[in-house]
Amino acid sequence: MSKKYETVIGLEVHVQLQTESKLFCGCSAAYGAEPNSNTCPICLGLPGTLPMLNKRALRFALQASRAADCQINQFSKFDRKNYFYPDLPKGYQISQYDLPLGYDGRITIETEEGETKEIGLTRIHLEEDAGKLIHAGSVGDSAHSYVDYNRGGVPLIEIVSEPDIRSPEEARAYLNALKQIILYLGISDCNMEEGSLRCDANVSLRTRGDREFGIKAEVKNMNSFRAVERALAYEVKRQEKLLDAGRKVVQETRTWDESRQETVSMRGKEEAEDYRYFPEPDLMPLEISDEFIEEIDDSLPELPLEKKHRFQEQYDLPAYDAGVLTQSRELAKLFEESAGKYDDAKEVSNWLMGEYLRLLKENEVEPGQDELNGEKLAELLELIEDGTISSKIAKEVFEETFVSGKAPGEVVEERGLKQISDEDELAEIVAGIVADNPEVVEDIKGGKDKAIGFLVGQVMQETRGKANPQLANQLIREEIEKH
Amino acid sequence: MISREEIAHIAELASLKLTEEEKEEFSEQLSDVLNYINKILEVDTEGVEPTYYPLPSSNILREDEVTNQDRRQEMLEQAPDKEDDQFKVPGIEQKE
Amino acid sequence: MKIYEMTLAGLIEARDSKRIKPGEILAAFQTRTEEVEERVRSFLDRPRDLAAEYEDSKNGKFAGIPVALKANMATSKLTTSCGSSILEDYRTPYQSTVADKITGSGGVIAGKTNMDEFAMGSTTEHSAYQVTRNPWNLDHVPGGSSGGSAAAVAAGEVPCALGSDTGGSIRQPAAFCGVVGFKPTYGVVSRYGLAAFASSLDQIGPLTRTVEDAAITLNIISGVDPLDSTSARIDHPDYTGKLDQDIAGMSFGLPSSYLEMDIDEEIRNQVLEAAEKLREAGAEVREIELPPADLALAAYYIIATAEASSNLARYDGVQYGTRQSGDNVRDMFVNTRSFSFGPEVKRRIMLGTFALSSGYQDELYKKALKVRTVIKEKYEKVFSEIDIILGPNSPAPAFKIGEDMDPLDVYYTDIFTVPVNISGFPALSLPAGFSEQGLPLSVQLIGPAFGEVELLQAASGLEKRLDVPTLAALEKGR
Structure with missing residues (x-):
């Protein structure tokens, strides 16, 4: 300038x-x-x-x-x-x-x-x-x-x-x-x-x-x-x-x-x-x-800037998030519907700004032209929170809901995506994988702690992503100690 | 008196081309008419509102409805020149 | 009495009582037209066979009645040239509301009548096509701009015609041709389909042989039109409602200053005689003061030409009408307009463009609109004291064909007719007698806004006492 x-x-x-x-x-x-x-x-x-x-x-x-x-x-x-x-x-x-x-x-x-x-x-x-x-x-x-x-x-x-x-x-x-x-x-x-x-x-x-x-x-x-x-x-x-x-x-x-x-x-x-x-x-x-x-005034919707400021206040969102979410009236509406049913507004915001905007772009549609609604997004976030599905699996579910409109719970059920949090079931799988990878186990024992990620990956692959990763990690360590 | 230059300018605004004779004639005639018309300048119109509309009326509206069908053949029928359902005119040339 | 000699009311009565059939009416007027049209030349376009145009299914009030329309009103069948070569052979893909109303009530469009180009003129000599003659004396003009419509009625070619009146274009030719010409209040008749001269002044009205016929016609053509924002949103009365009511007790105003102006002696006497007849009929006639007529004329020529300069901008050779070639589109516009508009139209476009141009707009155009307010208010004040104004119409009887007049003299002939266009009021030209030369003389009656019913009542009352013939014989060899 x-x-x-x-x-x-x-x-x-x-x-x-x-x-x-x-x-x-x-x-x-x-x-x-x-x-x-x-x-x-x-x-x-x-x-x-x-x-x-x-x-x-x-x-x-x-x-x-x-x-x-x-x-x-x-x-x-x-x-x-x-x-x-x-x-x-x-x-x-x-x-x-x-x-x-x-x-x-x-x-x-x-x-x-x-x-x-x-x-x-x-x-x-x-x-x-x-x-x-x-x-x-x-x-x-x-x-x-x-x-x-x-x-x-x-x-x-x-x-x-x-x-x-x-x-x-x-x-x-x-x-x-x-x-x-x-x-x-x-x-x-x-x-x-x-x-x-x-x-x-x-x-x-x-x-x-x-x-x-x-x-x-x-x-x-x-x-x-x-x-x-x-x-x-x-x-x-x-x-x-x-x-x-x-x-x-x-x-x-x-x-x-x-x-x-x-x-x-x-x-x-x-x-x-x-x-x-x-x-x-x-x-x-x-x-x-x-x-x-007066009638015209009454008919006006809340305008973008007012809405942005309100989102910052009411949902304690960063200015950036509030700005993105109020870009379009439909997106803002989806946010408010979701945040009304799920109390971590920042988490709702993260999903909308990340996965949701990505899918909109990929499918070349505008907010409102997809099948997601606030109730479904809230349901999805609950499923993550209570450990029913992992965040990773949640993305798959989200996409299905976005496209078909099926409720997340239904998608999880249909596709059998429920996270394996049952210790006995998972321990059995872990035992097999530890037994199959003696070299990796040696590495870990020798101090290469990072290598544990490989074994967790093997568990996830075996379970097609349904294993609870924290639980898998814990069980692998326990299993290695037994050796 | 309206000058011939003014006449030429007005003709340009009105998309008319006047012959020299017409310019001469219009310059005189319009000056006469204007002299007559200038009578109105003497009228005291202090505080008088202009009458744009002969009737006191307002807010005549129609509903937002599509009532017309495709009538392009009828609309184009008498065009002096046309092509591919469009009116055809000589090219737009920027004035130098 | 021959069929073509009958009035509109007479024809309707005879048809309703089954003495004549619609087809016979149409055939009789067709024959009459063929007899006299060569001499009068009222029409620019007309159907070959009038009777064939009649549809049995439409048996309304106008069933079998031939009605001539001025050539600036759109009709689905005949050409709408507006008397201009720029619209030569132009056929509109839509119909004016008045044409719809006429045909919708069983009437037949008997033809499109000659007019001054785009209604600009007072003699119909400014038509690009032909000179129409005054049926009472073929060496004289029929007046204008609705000269063809007035001549057609006076010659018995039709019992009823429509004209348009921007500054007197119905009333002045009606006066010249000795028929009734009626300009209703602005907004009473829809302007949809009337090629505009000056939108805030234009109004369609009937030309007929009697006041009753004018009222009957107004009943047909008036009405609220959803296609015209300027059509008055009012409940229309039966315009024939008070025709038979006595005029005793009505009060008339006589603008004495108008009679002291430069007007023909015979016309002045005719107005005074009409005043006398009104008194004899028990009406009151008193002198009134009207705003100076020349002010109205000056304001009129600014407003009318300003609007016209814009209204006529659409004739550019792009979509319809005739086109002259050009190297580029701008040249094409200029060549088309310069070649095809006549001198009077160009003169008025020039004047109007000038009046709206920057630097003059406030001084001329806005000032004229304020003067319009002043004039309108003075008229309104007059109408708070009297019912109807009686005055002259045209300052002189019909001119000779080809008479050389400079534009200002021609504009002056509108001096008594323009005030009502400026104010929007209704006014009627009533045949009052003949000059020594045998040319028709007339008086003008003016009413307040939407005072049609009382105006027609007054005109009908005066008409009965004047008893003037309204049909020119047009005997062969005369």
Whole structure:
């Protein structure tokens, strides 16, 4: 980080809302359909057709606003943003201009130093998405482009941050926090690859101690959180070099070139854009009552950061554990269910952060898409605690339960995995193994205590892992002493 | 008086290309009309709220339901140019 | 009386009492149209055989009634060109709510009528296709922009037509053609499927030969529409409800300042005569003060063109309509729009774009919306004192075809009609007599918001006392 300059970043994030239908018509808002199969006269803006607002989209936008601590404009309206582009069927986008649904909000992030910081939100507003333009060749020289309007009219919220972000790492932390909140609300899948979360950034530098902002560049086309972090780091360096060389930053739009790992100026985009916003006369305004806001507030789930802090307090978990467990609402739910039935919360946490996350990754599923539940995990942990199974066997049982949903006790029964803790039974096996390995016994007697592990391994192999390892160890020592 | 430069700028915003004659004509006519329209500047509107909507009404909403089937053939039927169920347009060229 | 001479109410009564069949009605109007259409040229598109369009299964109020629709209302069968070459041969894959209501009650869409391109104009000469003539004098225009609809009714081609009124586009042609033209309160009739000129001002309404026919038609086409957020969420009354009630005791306001403006002498006298008839009928007529008409006109031209500049942005040659080629997509947009829009449309798009552009938006557009508030409030105050306003409609009778007028003079012809679009109120153009030249003269009646029933009652009462013929003979050789 430069000592001379302070980085100033503001982010504009677009999130596609996961409604059934589009914002203003009854077309499906689903991703990935055949080109133009989700279109109708309304979302294509055919002459005379009129928009009609989707109730759920409004609700989702209000939930997002309240979850991000926004004030609500109780009189709000839609406006037309006028510009010509082939992916824009009406020659204007229905958006919100001077009376966005939400304003003056904040998102709390945790910095790398583990401190919390608030990033202010200027506004959250509701708008329609544009269609998709597919270029036949590279931009600039292609003879033709193709337009698919399936995405046209899908509901979006635009979340505009204040220029409160001070580093690319903070930008990433902000995006993570924002994404988590939206996932908790269940109003979007936030899939960047499918474009359901998009991010543009305004970046500028100023000499430390200055109050005024420097000249900013807008960076677009960043397709992952990692790309955002890299693009911003690149852009900060680029501007630093310019300023150090006594040159000025040009106010312009730059696009992130993933293959070259650099930002590139988009020529021509700078011509004074004049969107001629005016109130959309085809839609009536919105009046959001106090009761409605209260109802929205009541509908909000506990948000990630609150939940994290509560987990630390209530379950006495380390911050790291609490952070991981609250990454997703489903995972947090699984933890709480398990911890409610098994009183060693740290043990529950260990299993979820270890085995469970591993299996999720291996099976490419999200929490909630597997067969485990709190009751089953608690049962498994009880089986370990009372010595019925070993920790090692428990992993096998866990995997079976994860996949099939069978109760751990049932799995142990079916597969005969119950730990052999019966001394007589085990002593017999041990005696045989000690007799079969005289050299090893000599080694141990000669002081190579570690070699005992080999014999324990033999016992485990013989019993297919069911032997109680502590008991086996003890019996082996007793048996060797007899010799 | 609206200058010819302003006329050219407005035409650009409106995606219109005007001939020299039209620029001349529009510059005069729009200036006349604006002179007339400027009457409204004399009206005292201190403290007056703008009327955006002719009717007092709000919160007209629909349920979030998918009611449309795949109608792409109908939607594409009258396209001036199309290919593979998509609308086809000349390439996007960045302005120099 | 010949079938085509009958009023809508007369036709419905005759059909219900089984004196004529739906098929006979349709055939009679088809014959009449074939006789006169070559001279009047009301239609841009119409079905070959009207009777064949009739479906027996639909025996509602309008069974067998031919209704002409302005060419800016989407219909599933005929073209919807909006009088523009940019929508040449355009057929919509959907139907307007009004078209659904007409056909749903048994009516037959008798054709799409000529209009000024995208409803911008006062003569219908701004149509990209043809000049429609005034059935009372073929050398004169029918008015506009719903000139085709007005001419079709006056010529007896249909008993009923629909027009759209953004600044007088139903009432002014109705006045020019000597028929009843009614613009209901904003929101009474759905705008779904009406290609927008200015969304906050546009309203569909009937053109008919009598006030009763207008009320009957409004009963059919009005209603709450789930497809139109701006359609009024009200309980619709029976709009014919008070047609027979006496107007004695009703109070009328006469805006005397309007009569002192630059208007045709014959029109002024006609308004005064109508006031006299109202008094004779036992109504009270008193002078009122209305906000200056030129302010409303100025505000109107800013609001209407601003909205239009945005509404017409969709015509870019991508999805439908005509396209002109271009090296890149931007050139294609510009070439298509520059080539296919007529001069009046371009002029208004330019004015509206200017009014919304940065630097002028506050001064022009926002100011106009505040003036709109001022005007609306003054009208509301007037309506707290009287029931109905009586005044002029068009400042002059029908112009000659091809008359050279500069745009401002043309815009001035809307001066008495635009205030109600700005305020959303209902207004009706009522035939009141003829000029010395034999051209129709009319008066305008204005009611308060959602005061349709009383407005129609007043108009019907005055109509009875004026007793003006509304059907042009169009004898051959005249």
